[in-house]
Amino acid sequence: MSNVLTGEPGIVVIGAGEAGLRAAVTLRERGYEGSITVVGEEPHAPYERPPLSKAVLHPDAASPPAISGAGDVEAKGVNLLLGVEAVGVDRKAQSVASSDGRSLPYARLLIATGAQARPLVVEGGHLATTLRRLDDAFGLRANLAHSRTLLVIGGGFIGLELAAAARTRGLSVTVAEAAPRILGRATPEPVAAVVADWHAQAGVEIRTGKTLSRISAHRVGFEAEFADGDGLVAGLIVAGVGAAPKTRLAEAAGLAIDNGIAADARLQTSDPFVYAAGDCASFPHPLFEARRLRLEAWRNAQDQGSFVAGSLLGGRDAYDAVPWFWSDQYDFTLQVAGLPSAGIRLVERRPQAGALLTFHLDASGRLVGAAGVGSLALVAKDIKIAERMIARRLAPDPEILADPRTSLKAVLSGKPNQPAAWTSAAAMISFDQIQH
Amino acid sequence: MAQWFEACGVDDVELEGVIRFDNGDRTFAVYRSPDGDFYCTDGLCSHEAVHLADGFVMDYEIECPKHSGAFDYRTGAAKRLPPCVNLRTYPVRVEQGRVLIEVA
Numbered sequence: 300m301s302n303v304l305t306g307e308p309g310i311v312v313i314g315a316g317e318a319g320l321r322a323a324v325t326l327r328e329r330g331y332e333g334s335i336t337v338v339g340e341e342p343h344a345p346y347e348r349p350p351l352s353k354a355v356l357h358p359d360a361a362s363p364p365a366i367s368g369a370g371d372v373e374a375k376g377v378n379l380l381l382g383v384e385a386v387g388v389d390r391k392a393q394s395v396a397s398s399d400g401r402s403l404p405y406a407r408l409l410i411a412t413g414a415q416a417r418p419l420v421v422e423g424g425h426l427a428t429t430l431r432r433l434d435d436a437f438g439l440r441a442n443l444a445h446s447r448t449l450l451v452i453g454g455g456f457i458g459l460e461l462a463a464a465a466r467t468r469g470l471s472v473t474v475a476e477a478a479p480r481i482l483g484r485a486t487p488e489p490v491a492a493v494v495a496d497w498h499a500q501a502g503v504e505i506r507t508g509k510t511l512s513r514i515s516a517h518r519v520g521f522e523a524e525f526a527d528g529d530g531l532v533a534g535l536i537v538a539g540v541g542a543a544p545k546t547r548l549a550e551a552a553g554l555a556i557d558n559g560i561a562a563d564a565r566l567q568t569s570d571p572f573v574y575a576a577g578d579c580a581s582f583p584h585p586l587f588e589a590r591r592l593r594l595e596a597w598r599n600a601q602d603q604g605s606f607v608a609g610s611l612l613g614g615r616d617a618y619d620a621v622p623w624f625w626s627d628q629y630d631f632t633l634q635v636a637g638l639p640s641a642g643i644r645l646v647e648r649r650p651q652a653g654a655l656l657t658f659h660l661d662a663s664g665r666l667v668g669a670a671g672v673g674s675l676a677l678v679a680k681d682i683k684i685a686e687r688m689i690a691r692r693l694a695p696d697p698e699i700l701a702d703p704r705t706s707l708k709a710v711l712s713g714k715p716n717q718p719a720a721w722t723s724a725a726a727m728i729s730f731d732q733i734q735h
Numbered sequence: 736m737a738q739w740f741e742a743c744g745v746d747d748v749e750l751e752g753v754i755r756f757d758n759g760d761r762t763f764a765v766y767r768s769p770d771g772d773f774y775c776t777d778g779l780c781s782h783e784a785v786h787l788a789d790g791f792v793m794d795y796e797i798e799c800p801k802h803s804g805a806f807d808y809r810t811g812a813a814k815r816l817p818p819c820v821n822l823r824t825y826p827v828r829v830e831q832g833r834v835l836i837e838v839a
Contacts, residue, residue, distance in 0.1 A: 321816070347817075367816055367817040367819050368819035597802075598802075601816050601817070623803065675800045675801060676789040679801070684791070687793075708751075
């Protein structure tokens with residue numbers, strides 16, 4: 300293939316997470332033969348991050364798997380510098396300074412620094428643990444073994460996954476959320492209510508409207524005090540109050556910042572030789588009126604990593620993948636496609652007891668988001684169908700969306716809609732219940 | 736030694752659909768393509784051992800329900816991340832309305 304980019308000095312990637320590694324692997328798959336150097340702060344071989352708040356917290360868990368397809372990245376001629384931090388970018392000289400004293404020249408630079416856990420900004424906030432990296436997860440796993448009670452500050456995805464993992468290990472768990480409900484920003488209210496119910500049934504206490512005012516050391520661990528005067532003592536306190544994009548390096552280099560490193564639709568930053576991908580980058584999304592998004596999601600990091608390889612080699616395409624993420628808690632799953640918050644009308648679909656899908660339509664009736672909670676078998680297919688409807692900018696009939704007897708796949712393929720064939724015994728039971 | 740096993744009846748699988756078939760301690764996914772042809776692969780995704788029978792069939796691809804990895808079920812080839820290891824495929828034949836697969 301003819302690349303705009305050949306020979307030295309090649310490509311430098313800052314960040315050895317999903318986006319950075321995926322970009323390196325894709326560059327090779329696309330036939331790029333120049334040098335690739337990936338700089339990663341953590342000493343560990345690049346690994347999948349999602350299990351850190353789930354399986355890795357179980358007492359007998361192994362380390363998380365290596366990033367898919369990147370286990371042999373060095374055999375593909377990628378120079379992997381681990382335990383090394385990029386400390387500066389000189390855009391004029393086109394080189395990156397590293398913490399081990401090297402200067403890494405680049406023809407193109409990719410910044411894929413990800414995000415970091417937000418600290419608690421209250422008195423004693425440092426007494427709470429945060430979870431973002433593998434060493435955090437190992438430390439937390441050891442601490443969970445010695446604790447009987449856990450207080451999680453923040454009812455977002457990380458906090459709730461961690462609450463589920465700790466509860467499954469037998470700890471007594473409380474989640475304190477400052478907002479009136481859990482999963483505020485990204486998740487529709489009826490979906491969040493189902494998740495709250497899973498936790499209630501598992502015996503996790505969720506307290507909403509609880510603003511933390513300070514943390515102090517206590518005889519048996521720590522004491523949290525809330526603005527309303529309540530106090531709570533726990534053996535361990537973990538903060539799950541969100542993540543912030545790691546933009547320090549980009550800011551210092553004078554790149555434009557807008558809720559993350561500001562990139563265009565090709566993921567090029569304000570410097571034509573510098574690109575950004577993954578959790579650290581914000582970009583205009585063509586499916587949502589070019590609204591600037593920054594996504595903290597594994598698949599986005601993966602997809603943008605693959606995509607940006609094309610842009611680094613001169614590709615002109617716009618990144619337009621439908622946002623998608625999932626969360627696993629207990630034996631349940633939650634999946635979200637698109638941007639539910641971009642909708643003005645919500646349609647519920649209840650395939651069976653315990654499962655709920657929500658569809659979010661904009662003012663023109665176009666589907667812009669969907670969420671599903673329940674067992675994987677009950678929600679995954681419909682979310683995949685919704686994802687394709689969103690990508691095709693379809694405006695499905697709300698009555699069909701709401702009726703669990705109709706086939707959503709038929710809407711997608713444009714076939715006349717017949718009630719779906721009952722394919723499982725469980726579906727037969729719910730049909731009987733409707734009849735009675 | 737390779738042996739043929741009856742997995743299901745032809746009508747047990749929707750067009751552009753998939754079902755699970757267990758044989759001994761092994762599990763498989765049996766697909767019916769949009770043109771009505773039958774195929775069989777390993778049942779579990781090569782990424783995190785989730786059963787593909789809960790996944791989504793579109794054209795000739797199966798998408799894993801968990802992390803959206805995708806495979807061409809005719810060849811077992813991994814088509815979309817996260818999985819990068821192909822699935823094994825198994826010979827299928829249809830006799831008198833029954834779907835048979837050859838397990839080696």
